[in-house]
Amino acid sequence: MTDRATRLRAEGADIISLSVGEPDFATPQHVVAAAKAALDAGQTRYTPVGGTARAKEAAALHFARDLDITVPTERVTVSAGGKQAIFHALLATLDPGDEVLIPAPWWVSYPQIVRFAGATVVALPTSAEYGYRIDPAALAAAITPRTRWLLLNSPGNPTGAVYPAELLRAIGEVLAAHPQVLVLSDDIYAPLRYTPCEHATLAVECPALGDRVLTISGVSKSHAMTGFRIGVAAGPEWLIAAMEKLQSHSSGNPCSISQAAAVAAFEGPQDFLADWRDRFRVRRDRVVAGINAIPGLATPVPDGAFYCLVDATPHIARFGDDTGLALHLLDHGVAVVPASAFGGADGFRISFAADDAQIDEAVRRVAAALKDTP
Missing domain, CATH: 3.90.1150.10 (Aspartate Aminotransferase, domain 1)
Structure with a gap:
């Protein structure tokens, strides 16, 4: 359109x-200045596939400061946009016949990525009356032995739905009984919420699930950097390694200049x-x-x-x-x-x-x- x-x-x-x-x-001007400085400094070469050490450190700072997720850089990766991180995570873990639970309405790329990986989309219908959020009982009923992932997006696209902490904890109780289910928590809109409470995310509210939660973030929405194409992800080390292996054979490293700009975005003023x-x-x-x-x-x-x-x-x-x-x-x-x-x-x-x-x-x-x- x-x-x-x-x-x-x-x-x-x-x-x-x-x-x-x-x-x-x-x-923001300090971000633009950082991109210009990187160009002037000749930072136009390959970087490590999963991002420079500085970019990973800045991403870890963002996860700790803004999402309350404390994570070492070994569990962080940088990609060409959050979409690429989602793509690689699902492609690295899904087989034909696997099922992925997605609350509907959903962001347009979620089901397409799942289908590309050969897996089956299982819709979890939501309604305006329930704030476009999934009901834990409906989630429990939808999980089967073939369920491999649950995708969560808070705040959500296209609905603006936000998952409060108590609902995430109830979802976590359901997932605790199904250790085969990984969770992709897409929090890229976290800085753009209008509720009085702090942003809540599954990795924080349900620490026992931490070894199977992948949290997606980035600078596109929070810092008006959609064209820079930088996403970041934090999750279990085995999954981050698998995602970077795929990235090495798809795009290679994210743009060096964009990484420098993202460092400035994460480390610079947030006011x-x-x-x-x-x-x-x-x-x-x-x-x-x-x-x-x-x-x-x-x-x-x-x-x-x-x-x-x-x-x-x-x-x-x-x-x-x-x-x-x-x-x-x-x-x-x-x-x-x-x-x-x-x-x-x-x-x-x-x-x-x-x-x-x-x-x-x-x-x-x-x-x-x-x-x-x-």
Whole structure:
């Protein structure tokens, strides 16, 4: 949808894109300066496959300071984006016939990576009424002897769902009875949450599971560095070693200049994040209020990230499905992503990583596009 919106813009169309999942803020200047300095210093050679020692140390600092996960550098790896770390973790551990439990709606790449590895996706449906979080009893019922992974994403894409500590502990109690199940905890949106409590993650809340939890993070969302392509992961040493072995035969090392920038991101000032969170919170509230004022649309208040998942069920019959609805909205100058892309249905995802004026105009256009819907 983003590509289609870009093409329409190039043809002269007036399109407001609320489809792309990246902050619209500028990359912090100290990060940009570090990238320039690395270039000037000639840091343009191969690095160790899993990242430079300095990058791993900076990642370990991030995990300890921001996620409360104390981990040695032997249990940390650096990759070309968080997606690559997820890809290598699943590819290193899955066999045909294995099952992976994924809460739905899900981030679009999770099921595709699982299928690429030859394994089977098992959806764990969630609902807006339960905050788009899985129920421990439903998790217990879904686990079979073939279950190999549970994927968790908090705050989540596309729903903004946040898993509180008590729910993670209840999930941990279920997993304790199934030692064959690994857990991938995708916490890349952790700095962008709007709840009063601290961020909670499974590796901290359930330390007994620590030897089978892989935590994913990075700088793309927290530091507006999507184009730098740096992700970091912390987990059991055997899994990190297997992931790096795969990386050595796929991309090789992550970009040397981007690693230097990521070091500056992790080790440098973090105070700007409070301002970013406040600005995102204001945008969130504008979108939620605007969408919920449109007849036939409804969205809960997301607890994190910068997405709203909108239920448009009363409008779907007119357009056939949510893809038809999304294309109709694009015809009216707003790019969104249909919920079906995320394993959902009958709605669409809005990214509120846009300025206030764009958000207000986009909501106005959505209302106008749907005003004649029966």
